[in-house]
Amino acid sequence: MKDIFNKYEKKDENILGLLEDIQTEFNYLSEENIRKVAEAFGVPLSRIFGISTFYKSFSLTPKGKHIIWVCSGTACHVRGAPKISDRLTQLLGIEPGGTTPDNQFTLETVNCLGACALGPLVVIDGKYHGKMSVDKIEKLLQDYK
Amino acid sequence: MHKINIDGQTVEVEPHRQSSTEKTILEVAKSAGIYIPTLCYHPALEPYGACRLCLVEITKPEWKEWSKLVVSCAYHVENNLIVKTSSEKVIKARKFILELLLARVPESDVIQKLANQYGITKTRFSSSLNPEPPTLNCILCGLCVRVCDEIIGENAICFAYRGANREVMAPFNKPSEVCLTCGACAFVCPMGAIKIEDIVDIRKISISKTEASLVRCKNCGVTFTALPVSEKVKKKFQTLQELLELCQKCRRKKTIEKLSYGPMAIRNI
Ligand code: SF4
Ligand code: FES
Ligand code: FES
Numbered sequence: 001m002k003d004i005f006n007k008y009e010k011k012d013e014n015i016l017g018l019l020e021d022i023q024t025e026f027n028y029l030s031e032e033n034i035r036k037v038a039e040a041f042g043v044p045l046s047r048i049f050g051i052s053t054f055y056k057s058f059s060l061t062p063k064g065k066h067i068i069w070v071c072s073g074t075a076c077h078v079r080g081a082p083k084i085s086d087r088l089t090q091l092l093g094i095e096p097g098g099t100t101p102d103n104q105f106t107l108e109t110v111n112c113l114g115a116c117a118l119g120p121l122v123v124i125d126g127k128y129h130g131k132m133s134v135d136k137i138e139k140l141l142q143d144y145k
Numbered sequence: 146m147h148k149i150n151i152d153g154q155t156v157e158v159e160p161h162r163q164s165s166t167e168k169t170i171l172e173v174a175k176s177a178g179i180y181i182p183t184l185c186y187h188p189a190l191e192p193y194g195a196c197r198l199c200l201v202e203i204t205k206p207e208w209k210e211w212s213k214l215v216v217s218c219a220y221h222v223e224n225n226l227i228v229k230t231s232s233e234k235v236i237k238a239r240k241f242i243l244e245l246l247l248a249r250v251p252e253s254d255v256i257q258k259l260a261n262q263y264g265i266t267k268t269r270f271s272s273s274l275n276p277e278p279p280t281l282n283c284i285l286c287g288l289c290v291r292v293c294d295e296i297i298g299e300n301a302i303c304f305a306y307r308g309a310n311r312e313v314m315a316p317f318n319k320p321s322e323v324c325l326t327c328g329a330c331a332f333v334c335p336m337g338a339i340k341i342e343d344i345v346d347i348r349k350i351s352i353s354k355t356e357a358s359l360v361r362c363k364n365c366g367v368t369f370t371a372l373p374v375s376e377k378v379k380k381k382f383q384t385l386q387e388l389l390e391l392c393q394k395c396r397r398k399k400t401i402e403k404l405s406y407g408p409m410a411i412r413n414i
Contacts, residue, residue, distance in 0.1 A: 047300060049303060049305060050304055050305055053306045054305075
């Protein structure tokens with residue numbers, strides 16, 4: 001934590017970078033860390049809270065060890081993305097946006113990831129899995145369990 | 146002098162060196178006695194341009210018939226500007242905005258009244274995300290957030306989340322630790338969305354969820370302000386300590402008393 005903090009000069013334009021680093025390091029922005037950022041930068045807490053809730057890439061609750069994105073962009077949508085996210089909801093017992101109780105998986109739907117030709121697209125921990133199907137996703141999930 | 150034409154009336158405006166410090170169309174219209182409806186504007190705060198209700202149509206002689214809609218609260222005037230505050234184009238756009246506002250806060254009498262003035266009684270749009278207490282009828286104009294920042298300087302509340310989920314709240318949606326319970330937010334809110342409750346010796350502000358004790362007048366015993374406000378003001382005006390212990394009425398009495406002792410006494414106020 002110290003290291004991340006010292007990496008940045010305490011200038012407003014660095015707030016976002018620091019928050020991103022904290023998100024990557026801890027998988028979420030804790031209340032404690034949001035308070036620390038506000039204090040370190042001498043910026044009102046309300047402002048850091050506002051930024052933390054504005055960007056979708058930040059989360060105020062801990063995310064799972066594996067993060068699953070189901071692309072719900074137009075191309076993936078028409079190729080059956082909703083079925084895949086429904087199947088994942090079934091398999092994991094969580095709605096998009098949720099995290100499994102054992103903190104293993106977070107399920108999210110995202111907008112077009114720019115690889116429409118591969119649709120429907122699922123990304124797990126940054127790795128792209130194209131031409132997904134309801135059957136394939138079940139097998140794929142096993143690899144991460 | 147700038148010559149501005151508003152609704153056919155020529156208004157002269159003192160030019161400024163920078164365009165950003167020029168008067169806004171709204172200010173000029175006001176001084177000319179022309180009414181433009183607003184929701185997110187307050188003269189004590191920086192323009193924000195959130196509600197879009199104040200839009201007007203502008204053009205210039207050299208634009209050859211071309212015109213555009215701008216928000217009058219944030220658009221700075223320039224020489225030869227021609228402004229129409231209620232052209233067909235303006236009314237059409239304003240009606241649309243009112244319909245959107247009506248969809249967001251269908252229960253609000255402020256919006257209903259405004260909409261009725263433009264002949265609108267129902268909206269084509271529906272919203273499943275109408276604001277609920279403690280921000281019932283909030284239209285996200287941001288006046289409360291801005292007054293707490295720009296005037297009070299406490300930044301107790303902010304906009305949280307985005308898009309349809311945007312909401313005004315204190316950090317973590319918990320009682321704000323810096324809110325003075327001054328009530329400036331409730332004062333500027335055009336929607337009456339913020340509640341101040343004074344119950345016996347406690348003041349509660351709905352939006353910040355903060356509670357504070359009320360201060361009683363040293364002389365007559367009525368509650369007249371909240372403790373954090375009193376402390377902040379006392380710190381700022383060190384020389385007025387004694388008067389700041391009193392309610393507004395007793396304060397006035399005290400001042401008059403001192404004045405009546407003659408010129409020497411004035412110095413001690
Ligand atoms: S609570 Fe009132 S002042 Fe604050 S954003 Fe909503 S409508 Fe505007
Ligand atoms: S729509 Fe899924 S990658 Fe473009
Ligand atoms: S008053 Fe101008 S945009 Fe709200």
